[in-house]
Amino acid sequence: xxxxxxxxxxxxxxxxxxILLYIIMxxxxxxxxxxxxxEMDVKHVLESPSFGTGHFFGTDEFGRDVLSRIxxxxxxxxxxxISATALGAVFGIMMGIWAGFLGxxxxxFIMRIADIMFSFPSLLMAIFVMAVLGENTYNVIIAIGxxxxxxxxxxxxxxxxxxxxxxxxxxxxxxxxxxxxxLFRHLLPNSMPPIIVQVSLSLSVAILLESSxxxxxxxxxxxxxxxxxxxxxxxKVMMIAPWTAIYxxxxxxxxxxxxxxxxxxxxxxxxxRLRNVS
Amino acid sequence: MxxxxxxxxxxxxxxxxxxxxxxxxxxxxxxxxxxxxxLGIVGESGCGKSVTNFSILKLVQYPPGRITDGTVLYNxxxxxxxxxxxxxTIRGKHIAMIFQDPLTSLNPxxxxxxxxxxxxxxxxxxSKKDAKAKAIELLKLIGIPDAEQRADNYPHQFSGxxxxxxxxAMALSCNPDILIADEPTTALDVTIQAQILEIIKNLSxxxxxxxxxxxxxxxxxxxxxxxxxxxxxxRIVERATIDELFYDPKHPYTIGLLNSIPRIDQDxxxxxxxxxxxxxxxxxxxxxxxFQPRCTHAMEICAYKSPPxxxxxxxxxxxxxxxxxxxxHAHG
Numbered sequence: 001x002x003x004x005x006x007x008x009x010x011x012x013x014x015x016x017x018x019i020l021l022y023i024i025m026x027x028x029x030x031x032x033x034x035x036x037x038x039e040m041d042v043k044h045v046l047e048s049p050s051f052g053t054g055h056f057f058g059t060d061e062f063g064r065d066v067l068s069r070i071x072x073x074x075x076x077x078x079x080x081x082i083s084a085t086a087l088g089a090v091f092g093i094m095m096g097i098w099a100g101f102l103g104x105x106x107x108x109f110i111m112r113i114a115d116i117m118f119s120f121p122s123l124l125m126a127i128f129v130m131a132v133l134g135e136n137t138y139n140v141i142i143a144i145g146x147x148x149x150x151x152x153x154x155x156x157x158x159x160x161x162x163x164x165x166x167x168x169x170x171x172x173x174x175x176x177x178x179x180x181x182x183l184f185r186h187l188l189p190n191s192m193p194p195i196i197v198q199v200s201l202s203l204s205v206a207i208l209l210e211s212s213x214x215x216x217x218x219x220x221x222x223x224x225x226x227x228x229x230x231x232x233x234x235x236k237v238m239m240i241a242p243w244t245a246i247y248x249x250x251x252x253x254x255x256x257x258x259x260x261x262x263x264x265x266x267x268x269x270x271x272x273r274l275r276n277v278s
Numbered sequence: 279m280x281x282x283x284x285x286x287x288x289x290x291x292x293x294x295x296x297x298x299x300x301x302x303x304x305x306x307x308x309x310x311x312x313x314x315x316x317l318g319i320v321g322e323s324g325c326g327k328s329v330t331n332f333s334i335l336k337l338v339q340y341p342p343g344r345i346t347d348g349t350v351l352y353n354x355x356x357x358x359x360x361x362x363x364x365x366x367t368i369r370g371k372h373i374a375m376i377f378q379d380p381l382t383s384l385n386p387x388x389x390x391x392x393x394x395x396x397x398x399x400x401x402x403x404x405s406k407k408d409a410k411a412k413a414i415e416l417l418k419l420i421g422i423p424d425a426e427q428r429a430d431n432y433p434h435q436f437s438g439x440x441x442x443x444x445x446x447a448m449a450l451s452c453n454p455d456i457l458i459a460d461e462p463t464t465a466l467d468v469t470i471q472a473q474i475l476e477i478i479k480n481l482s483x484x485x486x487x488x489x490x491x492x493x494x495x496x497x498x499x500x501x502x503x504x505x506x507x508x509x510x511x512x513r514i515v516e517r518a519t520i521d522e523l524f525y526d527p528k529h530p531y532t533i534g535l536l537n538s539i540p541r542i543d544q545d546x547x548x549x550x551x552x553x554x555x556x557x558x559x560x561x562x563x564x565x566x567x568x569f570q571p572r573c574t575h576a577m578e579i580c581a582y583k584s585p586p587x588x589x590x591x592x593x594x595x596x597x598x599x600x601x602x603x604x605x606x607h608a609h610g
Contacts, residue, residue: 166382167377167378167379167382167383168382168383168384168385168386170337170377170383171375171377171383171384171445171448172385172396173337174335174337174369174374174375175369175370175374175396175397175400175448176367176368176369176370176371176397176400176401177370177396177400178362178363178366181400185388186385186388189385189387189388190385190386190387192387
């Protein structure tokens, strides 16, 4: 058995390693944390990172351990990012392939809706949705998912349109294949590369969006830790205790980087024209 | 003749709506195909050869294309009246197609054997294992070495000639009655062309498959076909058996085509003969014979009256649509 293709791609491996580290961290954090992330400790407020106290990343203004909060927050961030992307991708792709495949009036109708959704700046749209739905973790998922719908719709429609006129679609038809069969068997798999790249990008952007929303106080609500609301509360003490801002910031940067690297690598791998080239 | 008629196309008309007007791509085309026969449809680019055959299987995209008239009788069933579901059971199973460009006719992300087995799985509900075995068998039949290993390849790992063979394997997987080959060799180089034609010929003879061979290459016609229809501007201008076509062409267009073939014994100093002018604009066809503006034998009547198909000697399979041959028709 030859090596899976993903292991031959350095960029993808780097991204994958970063994401795997986070996943391990999430698993570990679900049954062990250095400290209770929401336990306040007035004797150790704003302590700088040190090995002696066991607070490797220091403590925040309530004396809570920053490392424990980052670990707890990573699962929140990752779950939001994955579910929001899944939500946006499922509905967006459904809209997109429908529009692209049926064409004509349906195409026009669906894509104009997507255009309207596109015309709102994404953060504004998210704030609007959060304001309507109320501030909690699930609504963050819905808000980010809604932002993603038109993006996925546009990308999948474009892919379907460019594939639809291909000769092999006509060949499949001449073989007696029906619309649904052609759509799922021939069109969708071929439109995967751009969609997958979009998914990986969306995962990283979702982390940024979630952090932004939480930073603005609209996302994950304290005391539940999320990277965004950690940054938000660190804002006040950043000058005297920079570690409260630096470490959550680093967490966001590395995970976003990990998804982007994986996405780039995946694009190279998934493009069938690059397959098995020795 | 006593030969069994397998496909009867009668008065087929297909038009395309464009911004400039309606294009009559196929204009009152009729022909019959007998069992085991290879029928060539010849003509220059844009004369409606391909559209005729897409129309047979109702594969013309609507919009802009539309089949406006005609019948296509296959097993006493008019394919043009069939519902989409009905005709899908015919496509691939009873009437299969090979396309012009093997490079784009295979789905790049699906393994070769899966594509060959597509029709089998769609029409016969074959299990995955059986279908794969059958696909490998077909690959061997069309002469792909290491068929077992190659079956798991993707199309880009195959050369153009091999992909065209795969197309043939796909088309023949269900043992169709009729194989429509739409310029199967145009995109290939000459040595591969000969191999591909050989494969089509052998397999069609073996399985008693009737073949409709669409081509603009008279060499291919000479090699493959029993009977020929020459098309010009959406209509059939001459139909003949292969011998009649090459030894006794009647229509000025056919004669022009035959004269345009470079000959190996020809003086190289001499210019190659060509038919003057360009094919007519199918949007506003001349009222008379469509070939009249380019015809060296054009008469007065040609300019205002389109010639019907005159049968020569009362034989329905030997017709010429040209006023020059009106008399022969009358005497016959």
